[in-house]
Amino acid sequence: MSADVAAGERIEGRCLCGAARFSAELHDAFMSACHCTMCRRWTSGMFMSLAVKPESLKLEDESTFGMFASSAEAERGFCKTCGSPLFWRALDGSSADVSAQAIDDPSRFPFELEIYMDEKPANYGFAGQRRRLTGAEWRAAKEAANG
Amino acid sequence: MAEAAPRTGRCLCGALRFSATPTSLDVDVCHCGMCRRWTGGAFMAAACEAVAIENEAAAGVYRSSDYGERVFCKRCGSSLIWRMQDGSSAHVSVSALDDLSGFALAQEIFIDEKPAFYDFANETRKLTGADFVAMFASAEDGSGQ
Numbered sequence: 001m002s003a004d005v006a007a008g009e010r011i012e013g014r015c016l017c018g019a020a021r022f023s024a025e026l027h028d029a030f031m032s033a034c035h036c037t038m039c040r041r042w043t044s045g046m047f048m049s050l051a052v053k054p055e056s057l058k059l060e061d062e063s064t065f066g067m068f069a070s071s072a073e074a075e076r077g078f079c080k081t082c083g084s085p086l087f088w089r090a091l092d093g094s095s096a097d098v099s100a101q102a103i104d105d106p107s108r109f110p111f112e113l114e115i116y117m118d119e120k121p122a123n124y125g126f127a128g129q130r131r132r133l134t135g136a137e138w139r140a141a142k143e144a145a146n147g
Numbered sequence: 148m149a150e151a152a153p154r155t156g157r158c159l160c161g162a163l164r165f166s167a168t169p170t171s172l173d174v175d176v177c178h179c180g181m182c183r184r185w186t187g188g189a190f191m192a193a194a195c196e197a198v199a200i201e202n203e204a205a206a207g208v209y210r211s212s213d214y215g216e217r218v219f220c221k222r223c224g225s226s227l228i229w230r231m232q233d234g235s236s237a238h239v240s241v242s243a244l245d246d247l248s249g250f251a252l253a254q255e256i257f258i259d260e261k262p263a264f265y266d267f268a269n270e271t272r273k274l275t276g277a278d279f280v281a282m283f284a285s286a287e288d289g290s291g292q
């Protein structure tokens with residue numbers, strides 16, 4: 001595993017055009033991919049993200065971000081100028097995930113989790129072994145963790 | 148040239164709807180640094196003709212190079228269409244389509260810009276950015292995609 005990645009590290013990210021910038025402290029030291037139908041429509045593929053500490057997520061200039069409440073529990077932030085999807089966060093402050101692809105060198109994050117496997121179309125899949133959860137399994141795991 | 152019928156699609160929030168006719172049922176994945184930042188993953192798209200956006204007012208357009216531009220939903224930020232500014236070609240987000248049936252992952256481009264941390268398991272044709280630009284240039288002669 002990448003020894004240079006550790007929970008608590010502050011990472012910086014930006015959109016394609018550079019107008020929307022953020023920083024946050026890592027909650028986990030790995031990357032995950034979400035295949036849910038909402039993330040797929042939002043991203044064209046799947047959302048590759050890094051879990052961050054919700055209270056640590058800082059937007060450099062909030063006016064550059066568009067926010068969309070995608071459910072009763074969560075909102076999604078994106079760049080108003082270029083449309084890059086940048087983060088997902090729970091409205092109650094319990095969790096937040098930022099785009100791994102918004103970071104300059106995402107390669108250093110190990111890819112350890114795929115979620116909403118039950119909503120993934122059969123026509124693509126990732127190679128390799130890792131934890132793979134259905135939406136129900138993921139929600140249960142999250143509830144147990146937030147206990 | 149069109150092998151498939153027109154399909155409808157929309158962004159996550161539904162404000163931006165479109166129809167488009169795929170020129171084949173091949174899904175192309177682009178791993179270039181611009182597409183990865185723009186999508187939060189990799190751009191998974193189908194080459195389409197006759198792309199018609201129902202509500203242009205919902206569409207944001209960002210010119211990401213001298214020749215290309217990217218269309219997104221201004222309300223929810225969904226990454227939807229990469230197209231040539233001169234209208235000569237368009238690639239549409241395959242996950243925005245209402246009906247995904249028949250599509251298969253066929254080609255991966257800018258494989259040299261793909262970070263090492265993910266790989267698709269599918270058997271695909273893989274092109275570097277240089278390969279792709281060369282192919283695109285020869286297609287400009289009128290023969291190709």
Ligand SMILES: [Zn+2]
Pocket residue numbers: 015016017018019020079080081082083084
């Ligand atoms: Zn931007």
Ligand SMILES: [Zn+2]
Pocket residue numbers: 158159160161162163220221222223224225
């Ligand atoms: Zn939308």
